[in-house]
Amino acid sequence: MAPPPPPPCSVRAAGSNPIGCLEVAEPWSGAAPPALPPLPGHLHVAAPAAEDDDDALAAAAAAVPSEQRVHDVVLKQAALAAAAPEMRRPAQLAERERVAGGLNAAFDRCGEVCKEYAKTFYLATQLMTPERRRAIWAIYVWCRRTDELVDGPNASHMSALALDRWESRLDDIFAGRPYDMLDAALSHTVATFPVDIQASTTNTMKSQEYSQYAPCVQPFRDMIEGMRLDLTKSRYRSFDELYLYCYYVAGTVGLMTVPVMGISPDSRANTETVYKGALALGLANQLTNILRDVGEDARRGRIYLPMDELEMAGLSEDDIFDGRVTDRWRCFMRDQITRARAFFRQAEEGASELNQESRWPVWASLLLYRQILDEIEANGYNNFTKRAYVPKAKKIVALPKAYYRSLMLPSSDSKPEILCPSYSDDILHYLKSGCRCRAWEDMKRLRKLMREWGMKKNMGVSSIETNSNIHESGAEGIGHESSDDMYVGDDRLPHHLVFPNALAVPPDQLNVEERKSILKTS
Numbered sequence: 001m002a003p004p005p006p007p008p009c010s011v012r013a014a015g016s017n018p019i020g021c022l023e024v025a026e027p028w029s030g031a032a033p034p035a036l037p038p039l040p041g042h043l044h045v046a047a048p049a050a051e052d053d054d055d056a057l058a059a060a061a062a063a064v065p066s067e068q069r070v071h072d073v074v075l076k077q078a079a080l081a082a083a084a085p086e087m088r089r090p091a092q093l094a095e096r097e098r099v100a101g102g103l104n105a106a107f108d109r110c111g112e113v114c115k116e117y118a119k120t121f122y123l124a125t126q127l128m129t130p131e132r133r134r135a136i137w138a139i140y141v142w143c144r145r146t147d148e149l150v151d152g153p154n155a156s157h158m159s160a161l162a163l164d165r166w167e168s169r170l171d172d173i174f175a176g177r178p179y180d181m182l183d184a185a186l187s188h189t190v191a192t193f194p195v196d197i198q199a200s201t202t203n204t205m206k207s208q209e210y211s212q213y214a215p216c217v218q219p220f221r222d223m224i225e226g227m228r229l230d231l232t233k234s235r236y237r238s239f240d241e242l243y244l245y246c247y248y249v250a251g252t253v254g255l256m257t258v259p260v261m262g263i264s265p266d267s268r269a270n271t272e273t274v275y276k277g278a279l280a281l282g283l284a285n286q287l288t289n290i291l292r293d294v295g296e297d298a299r300r301g302r303i304y305l306p307m308d309e310l311e312m313a314g315l316s317e318d319d320i321f322d323g324r325v326t327d328r329w330r331c332f333m334r335d336q337i338t339r340a341r342a343f344f345r346q347a348e349e350g351a352s353e354l355n356q357e358s359r360w361p362v363w364a365s366l367l368l369y370r371q372i373l374d375e376i377e378a379n380g381y382n383n384f385t386k387r388a389y390v391p392k393a394k395k396i397v398a399l400p401k402a403y404y405r406s407l408m409l410p411s412s413d414s415k416p417e418i419l420c421p422s423y424s425d426d427i428l429h430y431l432k433s434g435c436r437c438r439a440w441e442d443m444k445r446l447r448k449l450m451r452e453w454g455m456k457k458n459m460g461v462s463s464i465e466t467n468s469n470i471h472e473s474g475a476e477g478i479g480h481e482s483s484d485d486m487y488v489g490d491d492r493l494p495h496h497l498v499f500p501n502a503l504a505v506p507p508d509q510l511n512v513e514e515r516k517s518i519l520k521t522s
């Protein structure tokens, strides 16, 4: 086996921290593991064009919204993971484990880095099985190194070429040719867990067969794509563009980690729901991060906010650069926070379906990060000069709370589930009869089904999506507002009507007869 290639790009950071993850780690001296089949073709969510190609970007975005493009990745990940066995141990892996005597040291190193950079998270991973814990550390370290390429002390030297090299180094990791010990930990992780695959039309192996040997590189590649965006893009024209960026840099983490954390054997949810939840948590965390760091980013000349929404709120770039906390800004921020919270709510559904020992760290991360939004509010929406942070006391309270939430069983027949926003009478019937409608997509599907069966929605009932929340008016004594009023009064609308008898059965898991009998009563 040929020796590993030289480092494709420097990842050494300035600074004295001896275990900082950007320190060059020891070259991987373990015998190179057996060669794996070549990686299939490059299949990532296509990045929007560079800024100077705005028209092409607008046309592309209009053709396929980011949410749909990302959704396709999520579906694929979920489908492949569902088809994969819990752990793969092909003969090659046994061989790999024999040659990799240094792996324990590599994983310990990842744990040290993790402890240094993300203490709370490190603590939370202690509840996981040793195998899962160290795999999460390895993924964490790779993500942190990737992020530091454009956000760390050496960021000013970063170039597209260096990111290309980082990506080919990623290919080497997935091909079982790690360059250093931290890479080796990830290489082992992706070979051990069914982080699943990406199929390629040029690949002659069947995807099922391929999944044994080539764990999925796509979310990892997509994260690098996010770093590329950071090099070239400092404005986001719409939420659609921002959504894609958030997927790249954070939603991907959710997709990378679900296969390691595992889905509870008690879960009745489909894999897709869990992956959607994981994606949602990444998006929610990133949106929160963005809202917290508006001032900091502006000082670097960056605005990670949808420009069209800013304009609609009567705000300009100068308002951001000048850091003016006005009524308009507060109103704009309220909407942005509402949207981030909607993603957290979606994440909750996935978090409950994870393996018991993985739930606590995820709930902890969810509750802690979500509290940053409360702190932004508590700061009077001044995120220009005040950094919102969760005080230690509140963090400490969140941990047992997260633990309590993690004890709740995944959805099942015996545990009626509470769903998302508010529903009209017809949706209410639908829910009470055993279905749930928790996203705009579900709502659209329901309406389509009703049309197919010649059913009309209740008179005076309207639904509308604002900031990723579905609002139904006309039900439960809530007055019917016009669409404009609903948009304006978004935060006055009820978000959490509770239907105690709603069971966790997605509409598409009911047979046609069941659906008909449910909808007949609507």
Ligand SMILES: CC(C)=CCC/C(C)=C/CC/C(C)=C/CC/C(C)=C/[C@@H]1[C@@H](COP(=O)(O)OP(=O)(O)O)[C@]1(C)CC/C=C(\C)CC/C=C(\C)CCC=C(C)C
Residues within 6 Å of the ligand: 121, 136, 139, 140, 141, 143, 144, 147, 249, 250, 251, 253, 254, 255, 257, 258, 274, 275, 277, 278, 279, 281, 282, 285, 286, 289, 347, 348, 350, 351, 354, 361, 362, 365
């Ligand atoms: C259990 C658990 C929380 C696992 C995730 C561990 C992991 C692999 C984290 C990697 C995070 C990382 C370094 C990402 C690189 C890009 C980046 C910096 C994203 C931002 C994170 C916060 O970064 P930072 O350290 O700068 O923040 P502070 O300034 O210190 O506040 C992000 C905001 C994104 C983080 C995204 C996640 C942790 C994804 C969470 C989703 C899951 C773990 C999936 C859970 C599964 C279900 C079903 C809900």
